[in-house]
Amino acid sequence: MAVVATETPFHVLAVDDSLPDRKLIERLLKTSSFQVTTVDSGSKALQFLGIHDDDASTVSVHAHQLDVAVNLIITDYCMPGMTGYDLLKKIKESSSLRDIPVVIMSSENIPSRINRCLEEGADEFFLKPVRLSDMSKLKPHILKSRCRDHYQQEQQHQQSDSNSNDCSNPTNKSSSDSTGKRKAEDNGEILPQKNRPRHS
Amino acid sequence: MDYTNLRRQIISMKKSLFDQGYLDEQFNQLEELQDDSSPNFVDEVVALFFKDSSRLLTNIEQALEKYPQDFYRLDSLVYQFKGSGSSIGALRMKNECSMFKAHCNDRDLEGYRTLDDSSSIPASHSLLEQLHLIPWLTQMPPVTPEDKEGACHSEAEAGDIFSCKHKHQIKGPVST
Numbered sequence: 001m002a003v004v005a006t007e008t009p010f011h012v013l014a015v016d017d018s019l020p021d022r023k024l025i026e027r028l029l030k031t032s033s034f035q036v037t038t039v040d041s042g043s044k045a046l047q048f049l050g051i052h053d054d055d056a057s058t059v060s061v062h063a064h065q066l067d068v069a070v071n072l073i074i075t076d077y078c079m080p081g082m083t084g085y086d087l088l089k090k091i092k093e094s095s096s097l098r099d100i101p102v103v104i105m106s107s108e109n110i111p112s113r114i115n116r117c118l119e120e121g122a123d124e125f126f127l128k129p130v131r132l133s134d135m136s137k138l139k140p141h142i143l144k145s146r147c148r149d150h151y152q153q154e155q156q157h158q159q160s161d162s163n164s165n166d167c168s169n170p171t172n173k174s175s176s177d178s179t180g181k182r183k184a185e186d187n188g189e190i191l192p193q194k195n196r197p198r199h200s
Numbered sequence: 201m202d203y204t205n206l207r208r209q210i211i212s213m214k215k216s217l218f219d220q221g222y223l224d225e226q227f228n229q230l231e232e233l234q235d236d237s238s239p240n241f242v243d244e245v246v247a248l249f250f251k252d253s254s255r256l257l258t259n260i261e262q263a264l265e266k267y268p269q270d271f272y273r274l275d276s277l278v279y280q281f282k283g284s285g286s287s288i289g290a291l292r293m294k295n296e297c298s299m300f301k302a303h304c305n306d307r308d309l310e311g312y313r314t315l316d317d318s319s320s321i322p323a324s325h326s327l328l329e330q331l332h333l334i335p336w337l338t339q340m341p342p343v344t345p346e347d348k349e350g351a352c353h354s355e356a357e358a359g360d361i362f363s364c365k366h367k368h369q370i371k372g373p374v375s376t
Contacts, residue, residue, distance in 0.1 A: 021287050030237075128286065
């Protein structure tokens with residue numbers, strides 16, 4: 001019996017404190033076949049991602065950790081409290097989240113701001129209002145990060161094979177796999193060989 | 201009920217909003233995002249915009265009444281207002297906000313001491329109330345022969361729907 005791999009949509013977490021903007025980015029993402037979760041602040045984003053401010057730098061082990069893989073985070077820059085830049089930093093400091101691509105949105109075209117974000121590890125910067133045409137720039141970043149994961153997995157798989165003879169199931173890898181996606185792997189969702197890249 | 205006249209008026213109003221620079225192409229972008237899976241999208245975004253903007257206008261008004269003026273807070277509020285407007289394509293309002301922000305930067309708000317009708321931001325904002333009518337274009341049923349028979353106004357004597365003394369049952373769009 002042939003098993004057809006069902007293509008799971010990529011999941012994007014969108015962060016914006018503005019009500020109409022959240023509606024707009026949600027619609028843009030859904031129209032582009034993404035699964036979307038929206039939150040209105042950086043701290044809620046971190047909560048959703050399963051880490052808390054105080055232990056962002058450690059691998060968190062919480063019972064309610066990320067149950068659904070997040071493939072990309074898109075956030076507004078100017079938000080009260082935690083800015084998009086602050087959120088970006090926290091994500092990059094987290095060993096479990098740093099490989100998730102992050103896109104920053106801003107209504108202001110300030111080159112020093114843009115550079116600062118890119119230097120901190122943001123993958124892309126969108127000027128608001130965000131348009132449908134911007135959505136096509138997201139998938140390449142997701143696929144790039146998955147390729148990186150796959151390569152890292154292969155490396156580790158080869159190493160553990162040569163170290164011990166057991167064919168360890170990659171889904172049971174130790175925390176050296178540093179993305180927030182590990183939990184979802186048990187469903188075969190993430191393993192690249194079973195999951196063909198989505199075509200837009 | 202013959203919707204032809206109403207439809208025509210709304211289309212003309214919409215064109216006027218674009219021609220006079222109250223709306224820009226971002227509004228078209230919103231319309232393009234509306235489809236069968238999200239049939240009330242434009243109406244929903246516009247409703248959220250007004251919900252947001254009424255809150256912001258109240259806060260701006262309160263901030264303007266304080267002495268000494270908190271320019272930092274005012275700047276931040278107008279920035280949010282501008283961003284909100286920009287997302288729905290409210291071009292004129294966006295520009296009014298930019299001018300206001302420039303005055304904030306110069307610590308000079310003489311021209312904007314109170315938000316009364318003569319001030320530009322509420323004026324350009326209240327004109328946008330007309331946006332509530334645009335989604336009706338997609339909500340109105342197509343014109344049928346029965347409509348023409350029972351028409352309250354014939355095309356020849358078509359009057360302004362807003363001043364019609366008959367109570368028309370018009371099913372408007374769903375707003376959140």
